[in-house]
Amino acid sequence: MIRLEAVTKNFASKRGTLPALHGIDLQVGRGEIFGIIGASGAGKSTLVRLINLLERPSSGQVWIDGQQITDARGTGLQALRRQIGMVFQHFNLLSGRTVARNVAYPLELAGKLTKAQIAEKVAALLARVGLSDHAQKYPRQLSGGQKQRVGIARALANDPKVLLCDEATSALDPQTTGQVLDLLQEINRELGVTIVMITHEMEVIRRACDRVAVLEKGRVVEEGPVAKVFLHPGHPVSRALVREAEGDAALSDPGTATGQHLRLTFTGADTHQPLLSRIAREFGVDFAILGGRVGHIRTTPYAQFSIALSGGDAVAATAALQAAGAAVEVIGGAAPAAAPAEVRHLHVV
Template identity: 70%
Template sequence: MIRLERVTKSFAGKEGAAAALDGVDLSVAKGEIFGVIGSSGAGKSTLVRLINLLERPSGGDVFVAGERVTEARGERLRALRRSIGMVFQHFNLLSARTVAGNVAYPLELTGEYGKAEISGRVAALLARVGLSEHAGKYPRQLSGGQKQRVGIARALACEPSVLLCDEATSALDPQTTGAVLDLLRQINRDLGVTIVLITHEMDVIRRTCDRVAVLDRGRVVEEGPVTDVFLHPRHPATLRLVREAEPDGGSLDAVAGADLGGRTVRLTFTGPAAHKPILGRIARENLVDYAILAGRVGHIRETPYAQFIVSLSGRDVAGAIAGLRASGVDVELQGGAPLAPPEERPRHVV
């Protein structure tokens, strides 16, 4: 659906051109929710603005729906932007317009719709985002979450095939963030809209996205399914972001590198395995004792997971490890050396 090939973007500075993006290759499949994550200054917002050509690349090519759009101008550019809705961090609502007026605005700009058609479309969009009773209010009368729902309704007004969300939840409290992310997932599911979600929060990626690219200093340093990237981060930039998402500040990785006696391993259970007593059964079968040193349990979208650092000791530790793997548990030795062949988790890592 979206493809960036060798894309670069530089901005003029006092000391010459500064590269915001450096040779980015990226593909987003039709109908998926694709996350782009990185720390402040990594180039995330620049990247998302290249997709609808709010910024033009200094080099490389941008493709949308199989069409090269890098040099789009005039009517072709306007058509491209109608097909790509955008949701902003600070809402960007028109303060002098009501909620209904904000949602109607992009439809009015096209000049292609009559008043009755616009009114019907606006009513349907406000119902979708749960704001029908607020149609006559002004932005100043709304909460942050309500303002962002207006922004989402407005972005959907021209029935886009792509929705770009640039830090769409970073100005919201955790509860409101969850509600907005639920709405985005519902829109993706019901309408089939491809969503590109820019954020600096790994928890947003974990709860929402199918795949993710990690951006660091203008380069994609890691890319893959969210389950793999979140549970098995490989690049230092990814590790930092995952640790920031943990309530204890990343003690799982700190323990993984410690010498704690026995055979220390990282065990990752995903899907149905996360709810089964596999570790206890395998330990009994192999006469092995285990101590759980650190761990985390949760969901990546709808997929349950559990990940533990465990010290194994006793009669047949090697047999216990083999049994865990045979039961579908991912096992990594202390320090992160994978027991499973790397090709079982194909990802792009620089």
């Protein structure tokens, strides 16, 4: 659906050229919610602005639906922009227009519908975002969440295939953020709109995205399914973003606890099995829990614990955890000693 190939972007500055993006390769599939996360200045806004050609790449190519768009101009560019809606952090509504007329604005610009058709379409869009009762209000009379719903309705006006959201929830409180993310997921599901979502918060990625790219200083340092990046972040920048969202216990450093230190990750149906107690009983091992987190990635439950495992048959216990669906990583501590013979015997019986 969207493909960036070796894209770079340099800005001219007083002190010479400022490289904002270096050799970005990315693919976003049709119907995906794709997250781009990174610190301030990492290049996130520049990256999405290349997708609707608010910026042009210094080198490399951008493809949408199999079409190379980097050289689009004039009517070709206008047609492309209509296929791509954009939602902004600070809503960017026109303060002198009512809610309905803000949503009508892109339809008026496109000039394809009659007044009556525009009114009908605006009513449908406001119903979709839950603002039918607010059509005649002005932006200043709305809460932040309501303003962003207007922004979303306006972005959908020309039936785009792609929605670009640049920090769409960053100005909202956590509860309103949740509601706006729910709305975006509903739009993705029901209208099949591909969504590219920029954020500096891992929490937004966890709640709403299928895949994520982590951007640092203009480079993609990690990319993959959200479950992978969120539960097993491979790059220090990704780990720092997870810690920021989940606290230190999430990826805890096990410290000096005795025994072997393991990180266990359960996802999906396995999350709610009483596995630890069963394994402890069966193999005579003891667990100390060093840290952990439980929650959902979109709708999939997960649990992740760091434990110190001691006593009993640790090797067999580890194998049984894996066999039962847990991902097991050794994160430190002493390697398990050979199990006492009587414990092994118990297990065999």
